[in-house]
Amino acid sequence: MRRGQKTISDLGLGNVRLRQMNVLEVDEGFGEFDYIIAHGLYSWTPVAVRDKILAIARAHTHRQGVAFVSYNTMPGGHVRTMVREMMLHHIGGAEDPAIHLEKARELLRLIAMGRPEPDTLEAAVATYAVELLERTDSALYHDDLCDIYEPVYFHEFAAHAAGHDLQYLGEANPQEA
């Protein structure tokens, strides 16, 4: 928040307002927008929040407005989920976040070493472990060791959006469509 305020003042922007709030508290008075961006939320939140994100997209965009909602996808999400579940099992009942990170990285180092002749799945898991070892404490803790991580299939997301009377427009990166 402080960093955002500083950027706004450094750039001398007069039409930007930052608010930190719970998605569930957005009400009718929130306003109407051309674009609504919900990045890094959908796959990390409970059903009620996911539903509210799309309800907000429907209720608070102009008629021609666009909502950008990022989410993690299946089937690729299986690999991430596998590594996440292994880390959480290795962490066990530890409560201290510092211990979570230490134990998670201990396991990641082991997985990253790989096996002499890995099959395709083992190689994918080891590659992802190497990637995770490069993450900051904050990214590893909040993105992969958090309580909820639920990647969804495109058809599930599209059906959820349609249920809110939203039309799928396209991928943010057209090459991924």
Ligand SMILES: C[S@@+](CC[C@H](N)C(=O)[O-])C[C@H]1O[C@@H](n2cnc3c(N)ncnc32)[C@H](O)[C@@H]1O
């Ligand atoms: C995996 S993090 C992603 C953070 C960031 N968007 C990014 O991509 O780096 C998930 C974020 O969702 C936020 N979050 C979870 N439930 C929320 C809610 N009900 N309202 C607003 N934010 C929420 C958490 O505070 C957390 O910062």
